[in-house]
Amino acid sequence: MLTIGQLAAYAGVTVRAVRHYHQIGLLPEPERDASGYRRYGAKAVVSLIKIRTLANAGVPLSQIGQMLDADASTFAEAVQRIDGDLRDEIERLEISRKQIAQLAAGDSLALQPEVVSYLDRLREIGVSERLVEGERDGWILVSARWPDQICEIMPAKFAQLDDPEFVRLYRVLSEMSESDADDDPRLDEVADLMAAGLAEHAYASGEVAHDGLPFDLLDALALEYDPRAQRLLDRIRERGWASWTRAERLTEPPG
Amino acid sequence: MLTIGQLAAYAGVTVRAVRHYHQIGLLPEPERDASGYRRYGAKAVVSLIKIRTLANAGVPLSQIGQMLDADASTFAEAVQRIDGDLRDEIERLEISRKQIAQLAAGDSLALQPEVVSYLDRLREIGVSERLVEGERDGWILVSARWPDQICEIMPAKFAQLDDPEFVRLYRVLSEMSESDADDDPRLDEVADLMAAGLAEHAYASGEVAHDGLPFDLLDALALEYDPRAQRLLDRIRERGWASWTRAERLTEPPG
DNA sequence: GCTTGACCCTGACGCTGCGTCAACCCTCCA
DNA sequence: TGGAGGGTTGACGCAGCGTCAGGGTCAAGC
Structure with missing residues (x-):
């Protein structure tokens, strides 16, 4: 036994x-x-x-x-x-x-390669690391819910990089986000640039762009990163747009 | 929020x-x-x-x-x-x-294919299902501890199948295990056949066979399957062998 | 104002296959 | 006789939640 x-x-x-x-x-x-x-x-x-x-x-x-x-x-x-x-x-x-x-590089966490290279391009044109991180998180939100639309959206984003006004917009935003000033004199310039970009985008895509995208969340994200973004959002709305993330009019343009 | x-x-x-x-x-x-x-x-x-x-x-x-x-x-x-x-x-x-x-067939559970076909051969020569199951469990014990020795052992076992005395031994054992008789008259015949087989095996392998094999466990297994096996074991020992599973002498053969 | 259904809360057990204490008993050997 | 090395039950821990139980809350319709 x-x-x-x-x-x-x-x-x-x-x-x-x-x-x-x-x-x-x-x-x-x-x-x-x-x-x-x-x-x-x-x-x-x-x-x-x-x-x-x-x-x-x-x-x-x-x-x-x-x-x-x-x-x-x-x-x-x-x-x-x-x-x-x-x-x-x-x-x-x-x-x-x-x-x-696919998680080799840090940025690629939860992001498609197109988005990663877009973020790299932003860095190349002189956008601050801080702003790039904000962009990245925004894209994480978008691609989490609409991964399939990413490849439709990205070409337009890449095209914008060749537009000197767009580049200037991002550079100024960069500088503003780096500064500590609470009320920046360049706010109006930035808002004008944005409004122009939105108008162009609305024209290009026929104002039917990407229903259901998490715009509120994207706006909220920006505000969490920098509460001063509220002032910018107000300026954008004064110019008749719902938000910088959304090519959607609140009011018809004058004329 | x-x-x-x-x-x-x-x-x-x-x-x-x-x-x-x-x-x-x-x-x-x-x-x-x-x-x-x-x-x-x-x-x-x-x-x-x-x-x-x-x-x-x-x-x-x-x-x-x-x-x-x-x-x-x-x-x-x-x-x-x-x-x-x-x-x-x-x-x-x-x-x-x-x-x-590899677990496709029932027998192959924990057994190498050689052993499985050996068991099939036993069935072919008329060994009862009950006895085959006992054999199978014995081989499970052996191959659990010495899986590598299986391929050395099996050829000899297959060779035995061609020996008419061996075949007779297994057939009689089969019948005995099926019967309810407590004391079978064929016990002595079986013991003689076994002793002969052991002597042959001892000669063939030079009496150095497979040290460390779980002989006690194999004997115990047989006794658990059929307590009447004790009588057989006694007869084997009377003939000078330690057990049917072990080509090892307790006493030197007379002459 | 009351009900209803869909949420929210905390706390707790369940699942898988054991590993790893703890606290205690039994056996064997020097 | 004492210590090492077995054995015994009982209990918690692990990963990543699912799934109650037994509440409270919110928005809407009556």
Whole structure:
């Protein structure tokens, strides 16, 4: 007769594992000797080895019991099912690996490569790191909800980079965000540039751009990054636009 | 301001998950409104999306916090580590799949194919299902501890199948195990056949066969399957052998 | 003003397969 | 006889939430 330690050693498992199998009813509790020790026979060793064989093959403990006393076809069925589960799990992990491989650079976190290179272009034209981070978070919001629209939106954004007025807009915004001044004299210039950009964009896209995008959230994000953005938002609204993120008119343009 | 439900919906996670991230300190607790509801701003949405991006990539929650405020090289390092973990996990599952693929037939549970075909051969020569099951469990014990020796042992076992005396031995054993008789007249014949087989085997292998094999366990297994085996064991010992499973002499043969 | 349904809150257990104490008992060997 | 190295039960811990239970709140319709 074997003690639990000998049994476990024979099957190559821990004592704790054996006791666990008892607890969940997978391995029957054996007789006890006078001092309360469990005493095992050879059949227990065989049972334990069978259990471990299935467990090593990825069968959940909860199903091993049924499988051990199933007929051949039921067994084969269960094997099929478990193999399918394993396949799914492997697939999930493969996807994870692909995803993590895309996380090489910091910016690419949750962003498509087009957006990453757009952000790099912003840096090249002299936009401050702070403003770029704000842009990045905005794009994270957009691409989280409308990942498919990103590739439709980006070409227009890249085109803007060739527009000297757009470049100037971003540079001035950069400087303003770096300064500590509460009320910057360049606010009106920036608002004019923005309004012009919005008008152009509205013309280009026929004012039907991207319904359902999280504009409120984008505005809120900007305000959280810099509360002074409220002043700019007010100026934009004075010029008849709903927000800088939205080519949508509140009022018709004069004339 | 967003409620927890809106936040969760935006990031595509459950409310429970968000609360969990609060609990483990991954996402900071936001302000509460007058009625105690959590109120979130846009930055929380961004944070949550970043968290989910890493989590979906297989990063453990416990490491996401550090990764989010790590510099590029630390981040890349962590990515490497996690990718390695994922690879290991996938490999483990692949092995599981291979193992489970080998469990197609019932007998092959924990047994190499050689053994399975040996058992099939036993069936072919008319050995009862009961005895085959006993053999099978014996081989499970042997191959659990000495899987590498199986391929050394099996050829000799297959050779025995061509020996008419061996075949007769197994057939008689079969019949005896099926009967209910407590004391079978054929015991002596069987013991003689066994002793002869053991002598042959001892000669063939030079009496040095397979030290450390679980002979006691094999004997015990047989006795558990059929306590009447004890009588047979006694007869074998009378003939000078330690056990039927062991080509080892207790006493020198007469003459 | 009252109900209804959809949210929100905290607290707690459940799942998987054991690892790892804690606190105590039993056996064997020097 | 004492200490090492077994054994016993009981309990918490792990990851990442799901899922109650037992409340309070909000907006809307009657």
